[in-house]
Amino acid sequence: MRFRILISLLFLLLTLGSQGQQTTIDTQDLQKHLSFLASDSLKGRFPGTAEDAVAGNYIRDFFREKGLKLAGDGGFQDFSVVTSVEASPNNSLSIAGVEGTYGKDFSLYAFSSNAGLSGEVVFAGFGIAVQTDELKWNDYSQIDVKNKWVLVLRGDPEPANNDSKFIPYADARSKALFAKDRGAKGLLVIGGKQNDPKDELVPLLFERSVISAGLPVIDLKRSWAAPLLFQQGISIDSLESLMMKGENPVGYAVLPMVSAHAELVRNEVTTRNIMAMIPGSDPVLKSEFVVIGAHYDHLGFGGLGSGSRTPDTLAVHHGADDNGSGTAGLMELAASLAQYNGQLKRSVMFVAFSAEEMGLLGSKYFVGHTPMPKENIVAMLNMDMIGRLNEKNSIVIGGTGTSLETEALLKETGAGHPLSLSLSPEGFGASDHASFYAENIPVMFFSTGAHADYHTPSDTWDRINYQGMAQVISLVSDVAVNLLNRDTKLTFQEAGPKERTTGRRGFKVTLGIMPDFTSTSSDGLGVGGVTKGGPADKAGMLKGDKIVAVDGMPVGTIYDYMNRLKQLKPGQRVNVDVVREGKVVILIVDL
Numbered sequence: 001m002r003f004r005i006l007i008s009l010l011f012l013l014l015t016l017g018s019q020g021q022q023t024t025i026d027t028q029d030l031q032k033h034l035s036f037l038a039s040d041s042l043k044g045r046f047p048g049t050a051e052d053a054v055a056g057n058y059i060r061d062f063f064r065e066k067g068l069k070l071a072g073d074g075g076f077q078d079f080s081v082v083t084s085v086e087a088s089p090n091n092s093l094s095i096a097g098v099e100g101t102y103g104k105d106f107s108l109y110a111f112s113s114n115a116g117l118s119g120e121v122v123f124a125g126f127g128i129a130v131q132t133d134e135l136k137w138n139d140y141s142q143i144d145v146k147n148k149w150v151l152v153l154r155g156d157p158e159p160a161n162n163d164s165k166f167i168p169y170a171d172a173r174s175k176a177l178f179a180k181d182r183g184a185k186g187l188l189v190i191g192g193k194q195n196d197p198k199d200e201l202v203p204l205l206f207e208r209s210v211i212s213a214g215l216p217v218i219d220l221k222r223s224w225a226a227p228l229l230f231q232q233g234i235s236i237d238s239l240e241s242l243m244m245k246g247e248n249p250v251g252y253a254v255l256p257m258v259s260a261h262a263e264l265v266r267n268e269v270t271t272r273n274i275m276a277m278i279p280g281s282d283p284v285l286k287s288e289f290v291v292i293g294a295h296y297d298h299l300g301f302g303g304l305g306s307g308s309r310t311p312d313t314l315a316v317h318h319g320a321d322d323n324g325s326g327t328a329g330l331m332e333l334a335a336s337l338a339q340y341n342g343q344l345k346r347s348v349m350f351v352a353f354s355a356e357e358m359g360l361l362g363s364k365y366f367v368g369h370t371p372m373p374k375e376n377i378v379a380m381l382n383m384d385m386i387g388r389l390n391e392k393n394s395i396v397i398g399g400t401g402t403s404l405e406t407e408a409l410l411k412e413t414g415a416g417h418p419l420s421l422s423l424s425p426e427g428f429g430a431s432d433h434a435s436f437y438a439e440n441i442p443v444m445f446f447s448t449g450a451h452a453d454y455h456t457p458s459d460t461w462d463r464i465n466y467q468g469m470a471q472v473i474s475l476v477s478d479v480a481v482n483l484l485n486r487d488t489k490l491t492f493q494e495a496g497p498k499e500r501t502t503g504r505r506g507f508k509v510t511l512g513i514m515p516d517f518t519s520t521s522s523d524g525l526g527v528g529g530v531t532k533g534g535p536a537d538k539a540g541m542l543k544g545d546k547i548v549a550v551d552g553m554p555v556g557t558i559y560d561y562m563n564r565l566k567q568l569k570p571g572q573r574v575n576v577d578v579v580r581e582g583k584v585v586i587l588i589v590d591l
Contacts, residue, residue, distance in 0.1 A: 024474070025469075027469070039318070040316055045319060052271055056352070059274045062335075063274070063276035064276070069276060076274065080268050085204060087264060106225070107202060108217065110205055111211065112264060115216045116216075117149065117185050121256065122149070125239075126243060127150065127179060128178065130567060137166070140178070140182050149258050155194075172189055175187065188218050194241070218262060271354040280346045286345070287372075288347065295362060300316075320464055321459050333476060348484055360431070378483065379444070381483075386448050395420070396447050397423055398427075399443035402425075402443050403491050419471055419472070509565060511534065511536040511565070513528070513529065513530050514527070515558055516558075546578060547561060548578065548584070549577035550568075572591045573591070
């Protein structure tokens with residue numbers, strides 16, 4: 001009997017082991033999962049498709065087979081997403097009584113509102129109105145567009161200048177905001193030869209965010225519309241040339257009446273997160289959870305607007321590394337930890353997220369509808385693209401500054417692994433951990449990095465480094481066991497901005513918030529997080545506020561917010577109106 005007890009204690013010690021204890025992961029099992037998830041038959045695992053459901057069932061069934069407790073509705077957490085947009089048969093447009101044909105003479109932008117309008121048309125040049133230190137330009141200074149159609153040129157006055165200061169304001173959505181700010185009821189866009197040499201209608205591209213611009217936005221075929229709009233001998237090309245030379249023909253009379261009915265159908269489908277758990281064994285700590293996640297969706301067949309890096313190629317985007325690798329890792333990690341047989345103090349929840357590629361929609365839905373009290377989530381570990389470990393055995397771990405203890409924990413745990421750890425402190429990033437960081441939950445993001453096959457059809461299962469992948473999963477396993485069995489929780493701290501940043505078209509200022517990028521409402525921008533010490537924090541902005549105006553200019557959507565930021569400058573003091581608990585609060589923000 002004593003011998004059996006001794007053996008049991010020895011087994012327990014070996015199982016929990018030191019921080020260098022490595023979990024054994026079978027590379028053949030990883031290859032089996034990946035060759036299925038990234039197969040031609042699953043057609044790129046696009047949310048809401050039959051193949052998306054097959055992938056979800058495969059993951060759920062594996063969790064169940066390995067003895068995990070399914071969460072949600074039999075392991076599923078359903079939610080809806082808009083996956084495509086199309087023009088209804090009810091679209092119409094007439095100029096001076098001449099009827100156009102949708103798809104031949106005119107088309108809609110994907111952010112157009114559904115509305116009908118008949119009225120006068122006012123020409124507003126390029127439709128840009130900006131006043132910053134670097135650029136002062138106002139195509140609306142001499143005209144009244146209230147309750148009228150506004151006709152604007154595509155592009156900007158410097159189409160050949162890749163570093164033009166006009167670039168952040170030259171897109172049609174920005175122009176729609178400029179027009180809407182001035183009371184316009186609809187926007188017509190037409191291209192001159194220098195900005196639109198081929199005279200092609202814009203394709204109706206689905207945007208990952210489906211928020212409308214608040215007015216109908218119609219693209220016009222130059223060869224059809226120009227003779228009807230301008231009946232006084234001047235051409236669109238001449239107007240474009242004058243504008244580019246700095247002359248101002250804004251307000252040039254456009255006599256014909258325009259009548260239009262714009263109608264888009266946004267197609268909504270149901271997809272789902274896959275959830276399973278291993279309950280903890282400690283009477284007190286079992287109510288606390290470590291969430292381990294990976295997204296299993298990908299780009300389907302790619303195409304324009306999909307996020308594909310080869311948008312002109314319609315082919316299966318297999319998504320082996322992105323993120324079949326993280327999904328397979330999640331499955332095998334779950335199977336490994338399931339063998340601990342009641343030796344984990346805290347509970348662990350495994351979540352395969354859907355719709356990550358559409359803007360972290362699955363993880364955002366999860367944190368808004370957690371199956372446990374949100375405050376009981378002590379950490380989130382995210383695996384996204386872990387299948388291309390290079391010859392230097394280098395793995396990037398993000399979010400290492402989101403708790404006081406993370407870096408020390410990783411250095412201690414990593415010492416027993418043949419990996420070179422590259423630590424990045426910031427908690428925000430372009431993967432599902434960002435949704436948890438916004439909720440003040442410590443996060444760690446494991447990735448072997450991007451590569452030439454990223455978001456192309458070439459990201460296939462035969463290009464995965466399975467041995468390296470197993471090493472990454474082994475490290476994540478040991479980190480997870482540490483978090484599940486340590487006596488104290490990690491101490492959350494903010495690490496870097498809770499806000500997206502951009503490149504050369506980005507902003508000079510930031511409020512220091514994390515917007516709710518997944519909201520489809522148009523009555524304000526939800527504040528998902530506030531960076532400690534940032535301008536918004538100092539002004540008293542709180543998580544959960546809704547920004548409805550900046551310096552008196554309305555903010556209805558994320559796009560409104562970004563366009564307002566473009567026109568602000570460092571050192572400026574602005575008024576920001578927020579709705580808090582149903583009441584408007586005015587904040588003074590020093591940028």
